[in-house]
Amino acid sequence: MYSACLYCNARFAANEVVEQFAIGRRLAFDSARGRLWVVCEKCGRWNLSPLDERWEAIDSCERLFRSTPLRASTDHIGLAKLREGLELVRIGAPTKPEFAAWRYGREFAKRRRRTNIIGWSAITMAFGYYATRHFAPGMLSAVPLVGMLPQGFQYYVYYRQWLRPVAKLQLHDGTPYTLRAKDVSESKVEPDPDGGPWRLSLLHGRGRSLLHGSDAEQVLGRIITHMNFEGGKQDAVDTATRRLAEAGSASAFLAQHATANTGRVIGNLGAQALDVRLAIEMALHEDTERVALEGDLAALEAAWKDAEQIAAIADRLLLPEWVSDRVQRFRDR
Structure with a gap:
């Protein structure tokens, strides 16, 4: 895994929570599509991780996200912060929103x-x-x-x-x-x-x-x-x-x-x-905080849509076409 942002060249801070992926203080993941990004703290751009380093880290991020009661979600994106300081951005159908007191x-x-x-x-x-x-x-x-x-x-x-x-x-x-x-x-x-x-x-x-x-x-x-x-x-x-x-x-x-x-x-x-x-x-101040948090989630959702377009192209370049077709058939079932 690269240790610096591909866009602004700022170095990523380490995290001690996701053992399989110890880079970055804000990780974004999409379990359904198998995507994992490191979000740069300096410029806010999403850096797609290599395919061979994603799967176990995505599973860990999903478990951590679901076990953290202090989180909030919209229809497409969720945000949680662990006590250790790591922020997780979850793409996909929301889990039950909780009070984002963090x-x-x-x-x-x-x-x-x-x-x-x-x-x-x-x-x-x-x-x-x-x-x-x-x-x-x-x-x-x-x-x-x-x-x-x-x-x-x-x-x-x-x-x-x-x-x-x-x-x-x-x-x-x-x-x-x-x-x-x-x-x-x-x-x-x-x-x-x-x-x-x-x-x-x-x-x-x-x-x-x-x-x-x-x-x-x-x-x-x-x-x-x-x-x-x-x-x-x-x-x-x-x-x-x-x-x-x-x-x-x-x-x-x-x-x-x-x-x-x-x-x-x-x-x-x-x-x-x-x-x-x-x-x-x-x-x-729960209601006030939810309104403020919705602004953060809206910005993250816009950034995710841009990053997902790039990720979809990048992943297709590395996989044979028949593999992509078979994965799509499994998803449609």
């Missing part, structure tokens, strides 16, 4: 990087301020704004933890109310005695509000995103993803969480608080 791993990682940058910037700023105050106090009077930086950062932290608007809701009398950060600490997801799978209980400055259905989903989505501002490490994301996969669906996970944690606020779930909060956010 996409949120990128978002949580981005939030964590942003939080680390803010944290280290604050530490550097504080160290610089106190060093200047100790060794060159005259600079603080020469540049007055420098002396205000620590106090300004404290104001930012106070605003974020207490005053920042999180969501808007209507009280029982129809009065609009802006839910702020200080109000979300007592948020609870609990079983709905009115027949729904769950409801959201909020204790805020105007009393307690009980939200149901789409209203609860919308407000809880804003609250949980605020709580998950710092993102999460990969192990927490993996645990959250596994929780969703074990529940079977996003709605089932939320219902199970409401039953198992009745009376407990979202921000105080013990040692499992972070991965549970991450899983709740993934579940609440």
Whole structure:
């Protein structure tokens, strides 16, 4: 197998998942036609693999795809991502679509990087301020704004933890109310005695509000995103993803969480608080993620159609005509 893209000459990264085909971080395969491609991460072009290296690798890709619960499919193409980072693109009749929560791993990682940058910037700023105050106090009077930086950062932290608007809701009398950060600490997801799978209980400055259905989903989505501002490490994301996969669906996970944690606020779930909060956010954004994923699948489907035309010509050049005719007869049965 070649180790670089035939179009842009970028080298393929290795994967440790498909033992028979250890090249590429995104593999596309068509079990029915016996095709296997390496999709270049740099230019996005599909590189057809040699015939003698495909068959066992295709079987492995099919097994891996079907055993991965976190996947999504359209009528012609499916996409799955394994925990090890390998992405599989499956061509053909779809298997049962599942919630593609793996996409949120990128978002949580981005939030964590942003939080680390803010944290280290604050530490550097504080160290610089106190060093200047100790060794060159005259600079603080020469540049007055420098002396205000620590106090300004404290104001930012106070605003974020207490005053920042999180969501808007209507009280029982129809009065609009802006839910702020200080109000979300007592948020609870609990079983709905009115027949729904769950409801959201909020204790805020105007009393307690009980939200149901789409209203609860919308407000809880804003609250949980605020709580998950710092993102999460990969192990927490993996645990959250596994929780969703074990529940079977996003709605089932939320219902199970409401039953198992009745009376407990979202921000105080013990040692499992972070991965549970991450899983709740993934579940609440299932529909949004599916729409985004459909865009990825549409682009992959267009690329596959171009690659399939080239692959069909290339494979026919290497096989006698009678072999192609016999294979076609078997497919038509």
